[in-house]
Amino acid sequence: MEEHASKNGYQKKLSVAIVGGGLVGSLAALFFAKRGHDVHLFEYREDIRKTPQVRGRSINLSLSSRAWSALNEVGLQSSMAQHGLPMQGRMIHSLHGDTKSIPYDRRTNQCIYSVGRKYLNEVLLTATEKYSNVNLYFQHKLVSANLEEGRLTFLITTSNKTVERCFDLVVGADGAFSTVRRCMMKQPLFDFSQTYIEHGYLELCIPPTKEGQFAMPYKYLHIWPRGEFMMIALPNQDQSWTVTLFMPFVKFKQLDTPEALLKFFNTNFPDAIPLIGKDKLISDFFKGKPLPLVSIKCQPYHISNKAIIVGDAAHAMVPFYGQGMNAGFEDCLLLDRLLTKHGSKLDLVLKEFSEIRVKDAHAICDLAMYNYVEMRDLVMRRTFIMRKKLDDFLHWLMPSKWVPLYNSVTFTDMGYSKCITNRKWQDKV
Template identity: 65%
Template sequence: MNMPNGNAKSMDVVIVGGGLVGSLEALYLVKRGHRVRLYEYREDIRNTPQIRGRSINLALSVRGRRALKDVGLEEHIVKDHGIPMYARKIHRLDGSTYEIPYDARTNQSIFSVGRNYLNSALLKESDKYKNVEKYFNHKLVEANLKRGSLQFLKTDTKETIEVQADLIIGADGAFSAVRRAMMKEPLFDYSQTYIEHGYLELCIPSDQNGSFQMPANYLHIWPRGNFMMIALPNQDCSWTVTLFMPFSYFKNLDSEERLMEFFQQYFPDSIPLIGKKKLIEDFFAGSPSPLVSVKCRPYNISEKALIIGDAAHAVVPFYGQGMNAGFEDCTILDRMFQKYDDDVAKVLEEYSRTRWVDTFAISDLAVYNYIEMRDLVTRPSYRLRKALDDFIFWLLPVTWVPLYNSVTFSTMPYSQCVKNREWQNKVLLSTFLAIGGMFTIATVYGLRK
């Protein structure tokens, strides 16, 4: 395909990072008629499908689906590859379970999708366009963003190449080399925060018949107060199991005996699902990985460079919004390109000035949701509030949208989701205080009578 929009203001764009967000942004731009060159440090994921890298599956929700719809991939990913998850299934210590629906009113679901499969699908879709070129095994080693100049090292041949571009977009992850170049500029604010908890991935294989060992349409959670374990379903009927807990806990599990004692105490029902031998092998085959949040601004350098996705706002994974927020970056950029008729200076200025408010909000929400998942879901007060939210949502579906629903099943700006929650808290507090006051007055009146 050739420049579908016939764009008279066609730019030469270099995207650093061929992961999910970089591949999606490339599609958005080539569909607008721009020339795109995509540079990725790793090999082509389509040639190395078994290399896991980061978490093997992700939770796709409405914001991500909207982006995939824009580039023509939503139906394929959701219907042919995604596994719907309608609720959290909570595992108690005694092995019994209960469900907490994500959307009790309309029964919406999030979808478990394979990271590598989705990345491959995005790259494959871009093959249809002649105005995109892809270069793998290219490591960014030097950048002059103001001049639009980049230097890459070809990791297979050790050759160095120079690249010029009208616009540079950094979509190269939480430890972005493009962002590192931006940090040399004055007035660039940056902070990163590591939480004290790490994660380690395990696996529940399919059963002897090649079927799921647990009910498939759920996100399974083993909440244990200060730590937790979750499991997401895979297309091959296995489960990606992720153990989140403080690094000090991981350090103490330094022998097979201690590991098995720990699982017997906190996750006894998972042992026959994983298998004792496999649990030991997988646990000691790797080491726990850290979890980092990144906040920074501005996201651009004049009209020459921009960072998006994790490069701009890495978040911890507990709201399932990392990929979805990155995909939403691409959607918002595309809408701004339309709004300003591809005037990149105006696009980058407005995007950088406005987007950070929402990315900061989802970063904070993600940290809060970890506390909810590992601890609060087991408390009666949480379940009471959830039931109350669902009931009012049923009565007033437009006025009262619960926090999780607004984040996951709408495209409401993240910052507005937070404001809505704060307003709901005030309404409930005022209502309870009023009811309490009326009850007190009635009681005093009754005693006097």
């Protein structure tokens, strides 16, 4: 094999197949391309840059420190910073229409950033095309794989023909219902579990005002917590809001007529009706259907020195901590650092990746589940607000010793499992 220079001396030039051309797959392609490897990125859909966005599947992304670190390594931090809309805290909407802001970080005013999924995917894909050693294959569906040999078989959906290829390394970044992971499950000692929650989500939209402005203060993640269910809204570049209603499926089924829908919103989200508009609310609600939310845990994330899974393929999570994409991007960054550490010794790289990542990935999956309870219920409780103020004060007093749970998850690169351990220590104190 051809060899090339790296930070760790010389390493072999690998042929790398990345299955999945979404956010994490595209970022992984950039990391491998920077190292000079031959990268082949396979995506079963059409090129997202040439197709309209599919409605109802685009829960806005929240960029935080972990994603920024990864984007910075591939030179995309500044371009995304210009696009992202900063959210400095939560804006809580009461039943009576009153609002209360809860800053994420009173001490240093750190923000998370609202970014459109399609836009970020387009930026990443376009960035890969700047490398001559990256090859993009759209409408290629993985149908079978021998991962121990690095052999993949794809169906080209435009011609209904199959093609077989062999690679030194296979990276599965093909989402929560990963075909690569399904092939891994045939291996002995592979653990897998998935949990569907009884709540689904449906996407709505608050349009800009007649003057073309945001209809609400835009530097916040807006939340309508209602105990058993909730609604959130994230700002978009065009001054609209992506609104997502999270609710038990049984409640969605009860809203089967426009009258039932309007009665439900008048009771639970009265201030949102004039923002969305009655006609638009009815149209958008009945145009789509509630979609499920799944949490997936598995281990290990690799097979020998030939295959690895990252992102949702390894650890799909419910979206309530805004860490799904951030964790996936951190996967890519960790994998790149291990390649720097071990060079072309893929057996060491992949083994250590699994050893390091599994514990943290399981931790953030659990945290994401917990945060749904916090967002839809606890944020309205007096005890929660008092604890939040105490955490903020102690963080101000001892910024390096007392880091609140949300801050450690969102604004640091502390391991997710350590974030939980740190919180348990704080609870004891």
